[in-house]
Amino acid sequence: MKADERARRLLRELEHHGYRPTPQREAVCWALAQHGGHPTAAEIFESVKRHGIGQATVYNTITTLEKLGVIQAMSLNTDEHTRYDLDTTPHVNFVCSQCSRIIDCHAPHLDLMLAQIATQAGATFEAANVVVYGRCEHCQGSTVSAA
Amino acid sequence: MKADERARRLLRELEHHGYRPTPQREAVCWALAQHGGHPTAAEIFESVKRHGIGQATVYNTITTLEKLGVIQAMSLNTDEHTRYDLDTTPHVNFVCSQCSRIIDCHAPHLDLMLAQIATQAGATFEAANVVVYGRCEHCQGSTVSAA
DNA sequence: CGACTAATGAGAATGATTCTAAATAGATAG
DNA sequence: CTATCTATTTAGAATCATTCTCATTAGTCG
Ligand SMILES: [Mn+2]
Ligand SMILES: [Mn+2]
Ligand SMILES: [Zn+2]
Ligand SMILES: [Zn+2]
Numbered sequence: 001m002k003a004d005e006r007a008r009r010l011l012r013e014l015e016h017h018g019y020r021p022t023p024q025r026e027a028v029c030w031a032l033a034q035h036g037g038h039p040t041a042a043e044i045f046e047s048v049k050r051h052g053i054g055q056a057t058v059y060n061t062i063t064t065l066e067k068l069g070v071i072q073a074m075s076l077n078t079d080e081h082t083r084y085d086l087d088t089t090p091h092v093n094f095v096c097s098q099c100s101r102i103i104d105c106h107a108p109h110l111d112l113m114l115a116q117i118a119t120q121a122g123a124t125f126e127a128a129n130v131v132v133y134g135r136c137e138h139c140q141g142s143t144v145s146a147a
Numbered sequence: 148m149k150a151d152e153r154a155r156r157l158l159r160e161l162e163h164h165g166y167r168p169t170p171q172r173e174a175v176c177w178a179l180a181q182h183g184g185h186p187t188a189a190e191i192f193e194s195v196k197r198h199g200i201g202q203a204t205v206y207n208t209i210t211t212l213e214k215l216g217v218i219q220a221m222s223l224n225t226d227e228h229t230r231y232d233l234d235t236t237p238h239v240n241f242v243c244s245q246c247s248r249i250i251d252c253h254a255p256h257l258d259l260m261l262a263q264i265a266t267q268a269g270a271t272f273e274a275a276n277v278v279v280y281g282r283c284e285h286c287q288g289s290t291v292s293a294a
Numbered sequence: 295c296g297a298c299t300a301a302t303g304a305g306a307a308t309g310a311t312t313c314t315a316a317a318t319a320g321a322t323a324g
Numbered sequence: 325c326t327a328t329c330t331a332t333t334t335a336g337a338a339t340c341a342t343t344c345t346c347a348t349t350a351g352t353c354g
Binding site: 019020022024025052053054055056057060080 | 300301302303304305310311
């Protein structure tokens with residue numbers, strides 16, 4: 001899916017819930033979609049503040065999008081920023097413990113397995129956040145510090 | 148496994164890595180094991196400060212234990228405290244989006260599946276942190292706010 | 295246009311965590 | 325045992341991501 005399209009989807013979701021599609025919100029949605037990976041609020045603010053958009057607005061918009069369930073908060077133990085995932089379908093976020101690279105891994109039956117586990121505990125399944133730590137492809141064997 | 152035994156294991160791990168088994172560290176390990184669930188640093192400090200132990204020591208000890216890999220940091224989006232899991236084997240941490248209760252769910256092949264996904268991406272598997280959100284057994288149907 | 299409400303944002307406040315630096319405890323050597 | 329050296333503790337300050345305040349601006353609707 002193109003970034004362009006993703007951005008429109010975020011904005012459309014806001015509109016659909018009664019939020020006005022302001023230039024600021026449009027810029028935040030655009031920046032989120034543009035980033036591609038798992039951006040932090042600070043990163044989005046950085047890439048958007050040159051348009052004179054305040055950080056309160058960035059945080060507000062992101063929080064709203066999260067409440068609507070279109071993006072998902074996640075925090076890694078590699079840094080202390082909350083990151084946001086535009087992909088809310090259950091998948092593995094692989095994090096390299098060496099270089100901190102994040103790789104999305106979609107596996108066929110992961111969602112089913114997780115839903116099943118919830119069901120077995122008498123619970124319903126709403127969302128999942130799966131993080132796996134290890135050495136990525138490029139960091140095998142090395143012991144040097146991360147970037 | 149009894150809390151008692153778990154506490155000793157934590158302390159033993161510290162000793163084994165050259166850290167002295169001081170009364171403060173012993174108290175922190177004891178409190179961690181005693182808690183049973185997924186304590187925050189603040190909770191441990193609370194249950195230990197009556198012995199005159201400083202919060203810096205609590206944070207230091209917990210961070211050390213985490214670095215040694217005997218406990219695992221995890222953060223939920225229900226509050227902004229980092230929680231610690233004494234169970235470092237891959238399992239699902241089910242979190243009720245209504246009452247914030249946390250339930251550990253061990254599933255037979257979860258670890259294999261996660262390790263396999265990492266392998267397929269050319270990476271190695273070190274640790275996993277799986278969180279599933281939904282309504283717990285006791286919160287089906289209700290829409291009231293959490294405790 | 296005028297009145298009402300939503301949205302924005304500069305700057306202050308919050309609060310979990312980390313850092314500083316000074317005191318203490320333990321270990322080791324002579 | 326004493327002196328010395330190092331590890332540990334901790335009160336309080338500092339950090340810093342995030343949230344809050346509230347005055348300003350923009351949009352909407354009659
Ligand atoms: Mn992802
Ligand atoms: Mn757990
Ligand atoms: Zn790597
Ligand atoms: Zn519940």
